[in-house]
Amino acid sequence: MKKMTIADAAEYFKVSKEAIHNRIRRGSLDCIVDNGVKYVAVETAKSNAGTNIVSDSRYTQYIEQENERLREKVDSLEKETSRLRDQREQMLIDERVKVEQIYKERDAQLRSVLHVVATKFLSHVNTDTVMQEGMTVDAINADIVDSEIEEWISLKSFLKLKRVKDKEKKQIKRGFETALKNGDERLIPRGDKIFLNPSKFDYSDLLE
Incomplete structure (x- = not known):
């Protein structure tokens, strides 16, 4: 060897x-x-x-x-990143739609309140004129906006502010509906909603 x-x-x-x-x-x-x-x-x-x-x-x-496995993992992560990006964009779109809907509902409530103001407190002024001007930034005298418009809120918002429990809401709502039918001047109906003015009136009797 x-x-x-x-x-x-x-x-x-x-x-x-x-x-x-x-x-x-x-x-x-x-x-x-x-x-x-x-x-x-x-x-x-x-x-x-x-x-x-x-x-x-x-x-x-x-x-x-190992390189092939890592390439596959990178591809998977890129797809997941793309999916999450698309999901985030969809969530932003959904939130924008919700915000737009909220503003539409507020506009509808404002129109309803303006109609009440024009009917009850501004009878000498054309109702359509008040409705048209009321939707602009400088629509009505500031005193009227403060005292007669902004202080009227829906029953749903009122109960939320009072932190009424869900199980008690139905019974309290029935009490408000009964008071409205009996002509309670503290309440204003608009469509299927009830509006009230907690800064002007006391509703403790209807919350019991």
Whole structure:
């Protein structure tokens, strides 16, 4: 069997002498001692070199598989990010629609209150004129807005402000409806809603 010195083996494998000694200690290279000198069997070294090549090939394959797995994960994260972005945009659209609906409902309530004001307190003024001017920024005299419009709120809002429990709302609402039918001047009907003025009137009797 052809022998190779440590120096020759280091040159052959393109590594340091220390690396050759380490391989001998690990048993990856066969060592032959002749007259007190260590030699490396050339054929065994070549065989191990082939084994190392196989190991390198497996390592390369593993790296490629990991890269593919990471690419798939990145693709999945990008799709999830896109989905969340679309979901956020839809939520913003939905919130905008809700806000627009709230303003529409407030405009409708304002029109109703303006009609009451024009009918009860401004009988000498054309009702349509009051309704038209009332929807602008400087619609009506500030005193009228403060005392006769802004202080009238719906029964639903009133109960919410009073923090009435849900289980008690139905009974209290029936009491308000009965009072309205009996001509209670503290209440104003508009459509299917009841409006009241808590800054002007006391409703504690209807809350019991």
